[in-house]
Amino acid sequence: MSRSTKKGPHVDEKLYRKVERQVESGRKVPIKTWARDCTIVPEFVGMTFQVHNGRAFNEVFCTEDMVGHKLGEFSPTRVFRGHTNKKEGLSS
């Protein structure tokens, strides 16, 4: 079920304020964040975030196409290294 339109998109407030401050003072450093559930709003376009995936921060550069997606969608939390190969012993 999709989110109620009444509420508008979920945007992490702290992060939003940080973005505003950066826009005011001219763009500069990427913003580290844990707010994976934060929707990318048009104001974020052109900003770079470092989105935590539980282990490390992945750089995410926001483009216009990404508006409406969540930050977490761009920072995968799982690593798939292929299945084990029984014949050659443990993982190949």
Place this chain on the structure above:
Amino acid sequence: MPRIAGVDIPEKKKILYSLQYIHGIGPKVAADILAKTGIDPNRRASELDDQELSSINSTIDTGFVVEGALRRQVQQDIQRLKDIRCLRGDRHRKGLPVRGQRTRTNARTRKGRKKTVAGKKGVKG
């Protein structure tokens, strides 16, 4: 044979159902089109005259995306997801279910036919 929205030529069936042979037209849209043009849904496709067919054609042209255009649109939407390298795009690329379904079992529609692996499921390889 009547010809609607390009190449589609369903006949003999009631027009309500023959319209559904067009990609992008299901029960809902077929009924909507007939209501808009004022054609009785119970009539056979072959019974319609040229004028009625052209009125169906023009309603489809103006209000609905069907066939090639629709397929292209879907393809573009998927391509967009792939291009921005988000999770959903990744799942499309890997041919796995996109909407969070389990993949330990099932998911055969996306993954295709079973590839049996020796040594799995207790059968020592």
